Amino acid sequence: MDRAEDWLLTLAQRHRLSPTQRQIVQRMLGMFPDVAFLSTIEIAERTGVSQPTVTRLATALGFAGFPEFRAALRDVVVGVSPAPERQSVPAIEQEMANLESLKRVLDGDRMREAVRLLAGTTPLGVIGLRASAAPAEYFGYFARRLLPAVGVCTDAGTVDDSVLEWRDQGATALLAFAMPRYPAATVAAIRLARRLGLATVVVADTALAPFAADVDVLLVAPVGTGLVFDSHAAVIVLAVSLLDAIAATDPRRTQQRLEAHEALVDNWIHHA
Incomplete structure (x- = not known):
């Protein structure tokens, strides 16, 4: 799961996210691989935010909506597409x-x-x-x-x-x-x-x-x-x-x- 976590972290650091959105990402990092197969309602419940907040995170990360984001997340988890080279820094x-x-x-x-x-x-x-x-x-x-x-x-x-x-x-x-x-x-x-x-x-x-x-x-x-x-x-x-x-x-x-x-x-x- 390290590769999938790196993918999500790198994606997040390439976009300007709000503090709430960054917190969701941090919590999602500890939810692999299940997070790739959860609904917006389930992620919202596990991260302690509202369902619309989870949806807005997907668009903030550059996706048309949550379904597109989840599909990309699933591809990384199951190894369909390679994770991008990590470019983030501490x-x-x-x-x-x-x-x-x-x-x-x-x-x-x-x-x-x-x-x-x-x-x-x-x-x-x-x-x-x-x-x-x-x-x-x-x-x-x-x-x-x-x-x-x-x-x-x-x-x-x-x-x-x-x-x-x-x-x-x-x-x-x-x-x-x-x-x-x-x-x-x-x-x-x-x-x-x-x-x-x-x-x-x-x-x-x-x-x-x-x-x-x-x-x-x-x-x-x-x-x-x-x-x-x-x-x-x-x-x-x-x-x-x-x-x-x-x-x-x-x-x-x-x-x-x-x-x-x-x-x-x-x-x-x-x-x-």
Whole structure:
């Protein structure tokens, strides 16, 4: 059954699946050979999801429907057709490849333009909704050590208000993190910012993001897709690299602000 499991795993990693769909695949890997002969109802019961969710998995994997997917699965199980050569890589190796590809971004003109825009705006607004909230908060936490005014919005209900407020306070640019699945409110906020005259720097997982044409500077940080949920190692490295480059634009201010912060450290760190 190893060959059949490899076939399903390779197929899954060639397509962008939702976390729920990845979880179904992982559970199906432990159900061979029976899984090739089960109905959508039976698979749904064994994997703990709804029948329509199982059907959507089949189409997400590139099949016209579940019957076509099951037929292909049966062929692999009984050895009618050879399993494709496995091209997937473990999650750690995929992250290493993502970080390797990030080198071109960090050394490129888009990175330099992003730094120029973000270092030159006061305040600096940062947007990150849903899955992008964590990298946005991470960036904002450390950006406050470097810059005099940083705002972070992770609430879809107030993001437009935040963009308007930043513009009224004198902002000339903002930073947005837009990871899959792209929230509609993020895209709307990016478009609003441009209509208001703000330059937009966006960190996304691909240059082919559907809103790429609405962005002034698009920085690509691939996400890891080998686990149930996307991993954002490259996104965090890009965020820290942005902070480092922004700090270098005004070394004196950076030193003064970091020293002021350091003077407060004893108030909040734990002493053994």
